[in-house]
Amino acid sequence: MTTSPFFRQPNDMLPERAPPVAMSGIIGWLRANLFSGWLNTGLTLLALYALWLIIPGLLNWAFFDADFAGTDRFACTGTGACWAWFDQRIDQFLYGFYPDEQTWRVNLALFLILPALAPILFDKMPGAKQLRWFSLAFPFVATFLLIGGFGLEEVPTNKFGGFMLNVTVGLAGIVLSLPIGIVLALGRRSKMPIVRTLSVAFIEVFRGVPLITLLFVAAILLPIFLPSSFSLDLVVRVIVVVTAFASAYMAEVIRGGLQAIPRGQYEAAQALGLGYWRMMGLIILPQALKISIPGIVNTFIGLFKDTTLVIVIGLFDVLNIGRTMISNPDWLGLAVETQVFISLFFFVVCFSMSRYSVYLEQRLDTSKH
Amino acid sequence: MSTDQNQTAPNAQPMIDIVGLNKWFGPFHVLRDINLSVAPRERIVICGPSGSGKSTLIRCINRLEEHQQGSIVVDGTELTHDLKNIDAIRREVGMVFQQFNLFPHLSVLENCTLGPIWVRKTPKRDAEKLAMELLERVKIPEQADKYPGQLSGGQQQRVAIARSLCMQPNIMLFDEPTSALDPEMIKEVLDVMVDLAETGMTMIVVTHEMGFAAQVADRVIFMDAGQIVEQNTPDEFFNNPQSDRTKLFLSQIL
Numbered sequence: 001m002t003t004s005p006f007f008r009q010p011n012d013m014l015p016e017r018a019p020p021v022a023m024s025g026i027i028g029w030l031r032a033n034l035f036s037g038w039l040n041t042g043l044t045l046l047a048l049y050a051l052w053l054i055i056p057g058l059l060n061w062a063f064f065d066a067d068f069a070g071t072d073r074f075a076c077t078g079t080g081a082c083w084a085w086f087d088q089r090i091d092q093f094l095y096g097f098y099p100d101e102q103t104w105r106v107n108l109a110l111f112l113i114l115p116a117l118a119p120i121l122f123d124k125m126p127g128a129k130q131l132r133w134f135s136l137a138f139p140f141v142a143t144f145l146l147i148g149g150f151g152l153e154e155v156p157t158n159k160f161g162g163f164m165l166n167v168t169v170g171l172a173g174i175v176l177s178l179p180i181g182i183v184l185a186l187g188r189r190s191k192m193p194i195v196r197t198l199s200v201a202f203i204e205v206f207r208g209v210p211l212i213t214l215l216f217v218a219a220i221l222l223p224i225f226l227p228s229s230f231s232l233d234l235v236v237r238v239i240v241v242v243t244a245f246a247s248a249y250m251a252e253v254i255r256g257g258l259q260a261i262p263r264g265q266y267e268a269a270q271a272l273g274l275g276y277w278r279m280m281g282l283i284i285l286p287q288a289l290k291i292s293i294p295g296i297v298n299t300f301i302g303l304f305k306d307t308t309l310v311i312v313i314g315l316f317d318v319l320n321i322g323r324t325m326i327s328n329p330d331w332l333g334l335a336v337e338t339q340v341f342i343s344l345f346f347f348v349v350c351f352s353m354s355r356y357s358v359y360l361e362q363r364l365d366t367s368k369h
Numbered sequence: 370m371s372t373d374q375n376q377t378a379p380n381a382q383p384m385i386d387i388v389g390l391n392k393w394f395g396p397f398h399v400l401r402d403i404n405l406s407v408a409p410r411e412r413i414v415i416c417g418p419s420g421s422g423k424s425t426l427i428r429c430i431n432r433l434e435e436h437q438q439g440s441i442v443v444d445g446t447e448l449t450h451d452l453k454n455i456d457a458i459r460r461e462v463g464m465v466f467q468q469f470n471l472f473p474h475l476s477v478l479e480n481c482t483l484g485p486i487w488v489r490k491t492p493k494r495d496a497e498k499l500a501m502e503l504l505e506r507v508k509i510p511e512q513a514d515k516y517p518g519q520l521s522g523g524q525q526q527r528v529a530i531a532r533s534l535c536m537q538p539n540i541m542l543f544d545e546p547t548s549a550l551d552p553e554m555i556k557e558v559l560d561v562m563v564d565l566a567e568t569g570m571t572m573i574v575v576t577h578e579m580g581f582a583a584q585v586a587d588r589v590i591f592m593d594a595g596q597i598v599e600q601n602t603p604d605e606f607f608n609n610p611q612s613d614r615t616k617l618f619l620s621q622i623l
Binding site for chain 2: 367
């Protein structure tokens with residue numbers, strides 16, 4: 001067989017054509033994703049069957065057969081969940097033992113998170129630049145609102161509890177652990193032996209010890225070591241160890257990102273005459289942090305859920321409030337209901353962080369059009 | 370002749386003066402007794418087999434590599450451990466890399482204005498104006514708002530050249546600027562470099578593009594095993610090589 005010579009002139013090059021119908025539209029999607037073969041079709045049907053088994057029961061338990069009113073568990077006579085406690089105890093779940101007439105301060109602090117976070121989360125928002133000043137001021141504003149002083153009635157931190165305690169510790173840990181983690185990651189890669197050794201020591205010590213142990217240290221040992229004139233508030237001590245713990249993880253996540261940046265990026269920055277801090281701040285860290293987003297958000301979510309561990313040193317976070325409530329004879333045995341409610345709260349917060357990280361990754365992706 | 374001398378007389382001081390340069394990577398003696406003086410506006414092409422030390426040599430000129438012996442003086446400033454001198458020299462010396470090394474998280478325009486804004490403290494508006502002029506010169510002003518990942522290799526390398534030029538350097542170093550490019554894109558980059566040579570920029574180019582060397586170089590340097598084996602005008606270098614090593618190299622690449 002011989003190959004016949006062949007050529008195309010520019011004016012008879014093949015035009016672009018639309019893909020076949022079976023590849024696009026709803027039917028195309030269903031076929032490609034749910035029914036692409038025997039195994040896939042089987043799994044799809046199995047999943048639908050499982051949902052059909054679970055969902056009606058769940059809805060019945062949570063809503064249709066549930067009781068919503070009453071002042072104790074004996075008011076609940078249905079076969080479903082007993083939500084009567086909600087009305088009675090929700091304030092404790094939200095605010096712990098914060099004085100009733102002062103809870104507006106917690107609500108205000110919580111509400112102010114929105115304008116504080118917005119310019120950081122959505123940097124192309126109009127007015128983002130001006131609002132960023134508020135973001136910087138927010139930690140101080142929130143601390144003032146929660147603790148009081150300067151005219152506001154003072155609320156000691158041992159009144160902190162419920163979700164408000166989880167959010168306070170979690171948010172403080174998140175806000176502090178990212179910058180500290182960045183500094184530790186840079187320190188660990190530093191050429192200066194003392195800086196490097198100190199960074200490695202910090203990371204390894206805090207990563208190598210269980211958080212529960214650190215909380216015990218903060219609660220019990222620290223006051224013994226520190227001079228009695230120098231007493232740190234327990235909640236502050238908890239924030240310090242939670243931050244240190246998360247920073248150690250954060251540092252390693254960011255170090256992973258730093259190591260993925262090719263040497264050419266450093267060289268190009270140096271060749272332009274950028275010094276170390278500008279090279280890091282303008283060229284290396286923006287890229288390294290972008291790569292590290294999944295790991296960073298992972299650490300944030302872990303940190304936020306770990307705030308429930310303060311239960312071991314007797315703080316009344318939301319989990320402990322729930323546990324205490326169900327040992328009260330009025331509400332005995334409502335473990336499932338309270339756990340479901342608390343889980344839902346954590347899930348909403350953590351899932352939001354997760355979705356935001358997906359959005360951020362897409363926004364920062366400069367490789368596509 | 371006399372006009373030539375008049376032109377060079379005020380610039381009698383060499384732009385780059387390298388004396389007795391030695392460098393080791395661990396035990397490996399990568400640069401051996403290099404002496405090289407580059408006059409202002411001179412265009413030098415360095416060629417040689419891979420591993421001959423040619424890239425390392427030009428990377429020593431802006432201190433991306435540290436040398437262990439000898440001296441390098443760039444435009445009157447000696448390269449030492451003094452960070453001030455290193456910064457001063459890096460401001461004067463532009464570099465273009467084989468792998469482009471554009472900043473992928475910044476747009477083309479931002480790549481170009483970053484150096485002027487942060488190192489030269491140029492106001493943003495002036496930096497952008499200059500960047501657009503230089504993007505015009507490398508013939509891609511319409512790509513200013515795109516990101517490097519959306520450009521072809523040849524376009525990226527032209528942006529990299531514009532980015533270096535935005536610092537308004539006196540000297541440009543090119544480290545195999547066309548080696549990572551598809552054949553169809555090599556010419557567009559070489560054309561930009563020829564244009565640049567015609568403006569009188571002092572250039573040191575490590576390349577295997579012998580056509581470019583013949584067209585624009587004042588001097589061709591051949592390196593092997595960490596030393597300068599031969600240097601001559603392009604005419605003499607290609608038509609009348611003296612060293613056997615040079616002859617062998619030329620017979621293999623031409």
